[in-house]
Amino acid sequence: MISPNLMILYVENAPASGRFYETIFGTAPQVLSPGFVSFQFPNGLGLGLWSTNSPEFVSGGTGHRGEIAIVADDDAEIDRLHDEWRAAGVTIEQAPFTAVFGRTFVALDPDGHRIRVCPPDK
Numbered sequence: 001m002i003s004p005n006l007m008i009l010y011v012e013n014a015p016a017s018g019r020f021y022e023t024i025f026g027t028a029p030q031v032l033s034p035g036f037v038s039f040q041f042p043n044g045l046g047l048g049l050w051s052t053n054s055p056e057f058v059s060g061g062t063g064h065r066g067e068i069a070i071v072a073d074d075d076a077e078i079d080r081l082h083d084e085w086r087a088a089g090v091t092i093e094q095a096p097f098t099a100v101f102g103r104t105f106v107a108l109d110p111d112g113h114r115i116r117v118c119p120p121d122k
Contacts (some may be wrong), residue, residue, distance in 0.1 A: 030121055035100070069115075073117065078117050082096050
C-alpha cells in the first residue's frame, strides 16, 4: 500500500518561507537549501516548500499549486513505480531525473493534480 506523507507548497522564496514556518511551527527545518526547505513532524507528515524560481521546478499549472508526494525507498523503486504507472496509462508530467534531493518524477491525476515520487530526505 502506498502511503503519502509529504505535502509540498510552491513558494517564491524558499528560505524566507522556511523562516516563516519555522516561527509558526517552533521547529527548525530538516532540509534547508536555496530552492527547497523541508519540515518533518512527529506524526510522520512532512511539509516541503519548493521555490518556483528553482531551475528544477517544472509545472504547467498556474496560481496556487501543490503536490502529493510519495516517498519511495530508493532509485530502483522510483523507476519501477514510474514504469508501472506509465504502463497503466498514468500521465507523466516530468520523467524521472536526479534533482538536488535525489531521483524523482511527477505524474498527474485525471484532474491534473501533481503526484511526485521521490526519495526520503537525507
